[in-house]
Amino acid sequence: MSARILVVDDIATNVKLLEAKLSAEYFDVVTATNGIEALAICERGEADIVLLDVMMPGMNGFEVCRRLKTAPSTAHIPVVMVTALDQPSDRLKGLDAGADDFLTKPIDDAALFARVRSLIRLKSVTDELRQRALASRRLGIADPLVAAAAETGLNGRLLLIEDRPLIAQRLAQALSSFHSVEVEGDAGKALERASEGDFEIVLVSLDLANYDGLRLCSQLRSLERTRNLSVLMLGEAGDQGRVLRGLEIGAHDFLVRPIDRNELLARARTLVRRKRFAERLRDSVQSSMEMAVMDQLTGLHNRRYLDGRLSGMFDESALRARALSVLVLDVDHFKAVNDGWGHDVGDEVLREFADRVRACTRGIDLVARLGGEEVVVVLPDTPLEAARAVAERIRARVEGEAFPIHARTAAIPVTVSIGVASRRAGDISAAEMLKRADEAVYRAKAGGRNRVIVSSAA
Template sequence: MSARVLVVDDIEANRKLLCAKLAHEYFQVTTAVDGLDAIDKAIATEPDIILLDVMMPRMDGFEACRELKFDPRTEHIPIVMVTALNEREDRLKGLRAGADDFLTKPINDLQLLSRVRALSKYKLVADELRKREASGRRIGVIDVTPTGRGGNPARVLVVDDNERQAARICRYLETDHKPMTLANAGAKPGGVGAGAATVDIMVLSLGGEKYDGLKLCAYLRNLEATRDLPILAIVGAEDEALAVRALDLGASDILVRPIDPEELLARVKTQVSKKRYIDSLRARLDQSMELAVTDQLTGLHNRRYMENQLEQFMKRANMGGGPVSILLCDLDHFKKVNDGHGHDVGDEVLRQFSDRLMHNIRPSDIACRYGGEEFMVIMPDTTIQMAQLTAERIREKVDGAPFSINNGLGRLDVTMSGGASVTFPPDDSVAQLIKRADEALYNAKENGRNRIVCNFDGF
């Protein structure tokens, strides 16, 4: 998979070397000469990965990393710190600054390419969600961009068939997180998917004798429930090929033994932060989809959703499926409510009516606000006789108790009228179905209101 890579290094020879290695694998490469230049290029070119040297003039890599991760325009871009130093403190400093990974010069080609590919997959998902989120903001159903970086302690599943090693890893993590072993989660390596679906990250030892760590990585990536679960794979210092293979199969990050507790915590924090960012984007998108089909005053489905659902049900009914009935209902004399008590009271009545409507239909029925004080209930697999019973039940619940107004200070009697109709295959249409219900509603209004009339045309 190709990706756009920004290479940042103050030494031209280093930039050329990295560019050549990446271009050979068909990555698109741009370059920057220091931290300040990197920030400008990242904003301008929106790369998929940034390879950021540590020791540079004007602004070093650590400071540039912090700036990039602080800026909402670039915070989602994975950063790999590159340095000639291989000191523990440098790794920790880079990870704490927000780096996603750390490579030491001279750079190993396999490690470089495997990390770039692994991080590109994350960026691809993030970009798609960000585009959808931006579309939601443009049409007004999303108001702010989520960050999702903070949050509660992470639930960490530690998978290691050496119980002592698993317990030690849990002790390292329990200062900041909520770790558990497979035994604590009540699962076995063969059934680890169920346990993994309930946690924020998995710390997986690849050297297990009772299970195949690589196979487990691939398996979890193929499960819907764990497809996006971060996997921090632990390998021995001599297992370079194993680490590279793990990244190719879906591991999110690699930690080399002997385990440094602070590096473990830093890498877990980074992976959990990325997961929560993606989760936050998805949650906002789910919310935006719900808002797009929801009436904001009543919480019922809106007319757009109603029309779409009716079209689907009508097609099914015309092709031999079960009958679909609709109830078109209207609050009687609602204009007097608005004129006599104000629109705030009118809104209170509409919300309470919607609540009574929802509590008196089946889970399979669809309640929608048709417009103003008119509402529709779509009832799949429902005869007109069954629809009449439902409509009468709703009418009785509306007429049976006064509506609370002025925040509970007053009471108001409200009634409703309704017209019901049913599909008439094989050549029925949504427009005809609604017209029949509308005619029945008109008859209910003309004959004294507070009643249900059913249109039996076609019988």
């Protein structure tokens, strides 16, 4: 797995050493000798991960990390602090600045490579989400990166898997000051709870009495319902081999005993923040996908979706020799509603109209706003007479009760004209069927409105 790694250190020999080690593992290495230079490289998108020295003149590593993690354009870049400092307070300061990990010199090569590969895997997923989320800004969605970078990482939902009651109680008590924590001592039940619960982090003890903690980590990362959870391993001081193996199979972070309370809180906060960053990007992508196919006023599908989906439904109907019908609905005198009551009331009427149409259709039916006050309903496996019955049911539902307006302080009568058509054996495309339904709705309007007209048989 190749990636561009930025090594930041003001001592040339340290830079050369790390550059040689990483290049031997086929990573592309970029270097910087100070914080300003490092920030500029990251802003240009030239680094996938940053190995950052703490003790630098001018701007130290903590400040560089803080700036990277608070800027929307660089908050997604993993940062590993590399330093000779080995006090818990130094590690805590680095994690509070937003660092993803903290390696102490002299650096263990196996630990370095395992951590780098783990963070690169994480970033590759985040990068794809970022690109899709950034595209959503063209659709008018608020910048997702700004909200994601502002995440605090507090009030997380955590599941602690530990079968030693006293240790579990001590860890849960420490975490519960900033998060909601549930404890499970049985590995089988823990996997089930993680699948069904609304958790953000799962903390897994690698020393469970009756179950392999690494296997549990692997299962959490492989199951569909739990693969997006952050996994934090809890191991013993001599467990380096198992911890590195855990990073290889997809765990996100680790702590070794004795566990410092402040470092536990800092790492949990980092994982929560990172997971919520990804969730916000996913939500933005989902919103952009919905906006691409949904009409924002009515909540119905839009014309773009209709054009693509109707063609497929028509082809399937012809291939399987199954019935397919279409309704074209046009709200009567809608221009008079807009002119007499205003466009706000017109919007209220359209939303209520869409709700009533949906209430008369099935889940397999396609309901889309064609434009203005026109709506199309596509009815698979529905012959012409059955489609006529659906259309009449919609017409009666619309006419049956006046439409509430002005926050239900008033109401106005609304009716609809509907044209009905079905696929014919000689139809080449769905456009021919849709055209017949459109002609039928014009006849309905010409004939007095508030009626259903069925396209004549072939």
